[in-house]
Amino acid sequence: MAVRIEVLKEDNRTRARLGKLHTPHGVIETPVFMPVGTQATVKTMTPEELKDLGAGIILSNTYHLFLRPGHELIREAGGLHAFMHWDGAILTDSGGFQVFSLGDLRKITEEGVEFRSHLDGSKKFLSPEIATQVQMALGSDIVMAFDECTPYPATRDYAKASLERTTRWLKRCQETLTTTDRQALFGIVQGSMYEDLRKQSAAEITELDLPGYAVGGLSVGEPKELMYEVLDYTVPLLPKDKPRYLMGVGSPDALIEGVMRGIDMFDCVLPTRIARNGTALTRYGKLVVRNAESAHDFSPIDPTCDCYTCKNYSRAYLRHLIKADEILGLRLMTIHNLRFLTNLMSEIRAAIKENRLPEYREKFFYEYGYLK
Numbered sequence: 001m002a003v004r005i006e007v008l009k010e011d012n013r014t015r016a017r018l019g020k021l022h023t024p025h026g027v028i029e030t031p032v033f034m035p036v037g038t039q040a041t042v043k044t045m046t047p048e049e050l051k052d053l054g055a056g057i058i059l060s061n062t063y064h065l066f067l068r069p070g071h072e073l074i075r076e077a078g079g080l081h082a083f084m085h086w087d088g089a090i091l092t093d094s095g096g097f098q099v100f101s102l103g104d105l106r107k108i109t110e111e112g113v114e115f116r117s118h119l120d121g122s123k124k125f126l127s128p129e130i131a132t133q134v135q136m137a138l139g140s141d142i143v144m145a146f147d148e149c150t151p152y153p154a155t156r157d158y159a160k161a162s163l164e165r166t167t168r169w170l171k172r173c174q175e176t177l178t179t180t181d182r183q184a185l186f187g188i189v190q191g192s193m194y195e196d197l198r199k200q201s202a203a204e205i206t207e208l209d210l211p212g213y214a215v216g217g218l219s220v221g222e223p224k225e226l227m228y229e230v231l232d233y234t235v236p237l238l239p240k241d242k243p244r245y246l247m248g249v250g251s252p253d254a255l256i257e258g259v260m261r262g263i264d265m266f267d268c269v270l271p272t273r274i275a276r277n278g279t280a281l282t283r284y285g286k287l288v289v290r291n292a293e294s295a296h297d298f299s300p301i302d303p304t305c306d307c308y309t310c311k312n313y314s315r316a317y318l319r320h321l322i323k324a325d326e327i328l329g330l331r332l333m334t335i336h337n338l339r340f341l342t343n344l345m346s347e348i349r350a351a352i353k354e355n356r357l358p359e360y361r362e363k364f365f366y367e368y369g370y371l372k
């Protein structure tokens with residue numbers, strides 16, 4: 001079954017859309033934040049807990065699963081859904097980004113990327129064909145094309161050569177898939193921070209009439225304002241009747257700003273990663289629970305939050321667990337941060353529905369401390 005978006009409403013003052021993403025493993029309301037489960041687990045969460053938190057789609061990484069335990073073992077297990085006991089939707093990133101940011105990069109050629117595994121230093125090779133075959137073995141619902149996430153900053157010449165290779169690689173991914181499986185393949189627009197190159201990449205990628213499109217090459221160290229500027233001129237180049245996915249984003253403010261610019265799907269490791277080192281997301285900004293200020297604070301992280309952690313535990317207790325390296329601390333902080341984000345996204349969807357997204361943004365940014 002094809003992956004498709006049903007756009008229910010287009011905001012009248014911004015580019016935001018309310019939608020339903022139809023996948024072989026369920027229908028997901030958009031805009032949506034996808035928790036990241038890099039190694040076939042959203043760290044410290046059981047699938048049942050993820051469902052309770054409101055997650056309907058998670059991200060997993062081809063690079064990591066290719067290196068360990070290997071896609072053949074997961075195929076043997078009946079695919080990633082069976083292997084990890086998750087019956088919701090799964091989107092897999094293709095590995096290109098992870099090779100550049102994790103592996104000991106050896107060489108990029110037209111054929112693919114040679115690299116050393118970050119696990120044991122052994123030589124590995126990923127190509128559009130291999131990355132696509134791995135994702136099919138995993139049985140993922142949304143397959144990301146194997147691309148080069150153009151590093152930032154990049155010269156115009158490098159960015160142009162890189163996007164053109166990404167387009168050639170996308171066509172090779174498409175050719176690797178059967179016609180039915182092609183309905184799961186999302187293309188990724190590159191072009192770094194050059195408007196004309198983004199136009200070129202978007203034109204080349206959308207010509208292939210894919211089920212969805214990602215804006216890549218962002219959240220790679222550029223200032224947020226520059227990311228928003230690139231979105232301002234890139235998102236309108238993507239078809240309105242297809243899902244738009246901003247890769248690697250993000251923080252609450254970036255989620256709102258991305259939705260305002262027409263993005264439907266987001267993923268980011270930040271919320272779960274900062275949770276594990278004791279930082280909680282709240283509507284008033286970040287709360288570093290491990291700091292001394294919480295030592296005698298017997299109130300919850302956020303009294304307005306409906307999560308299991310905020311209903312049952314104090315900041316003082318969470319600070320103790322984190323400082324004592326207690327595993328329960330990792331779990332309780334993760335539960336809170338994921339629930340915060342699924343609540344944020346449902347508030348954003350309600351604001352779009354009721355034509356009050358700009359007002360919601362103002363209120364959120366003021367409370368969150370972004371507007372002094």
Ligand SMILES: CNc1nc2cc3nc[nH]c(=O)c3cc2[nH]1
Pocket residue numbers: 093094096097147148149150188215216217218219220247248249
């Ligand atoms: C955390 N930031 C971030 N995560 C990304 C993942 C990506 N995957 C494929 N292609 C990308 O361009 C890409 C960009 C990204 N930025």
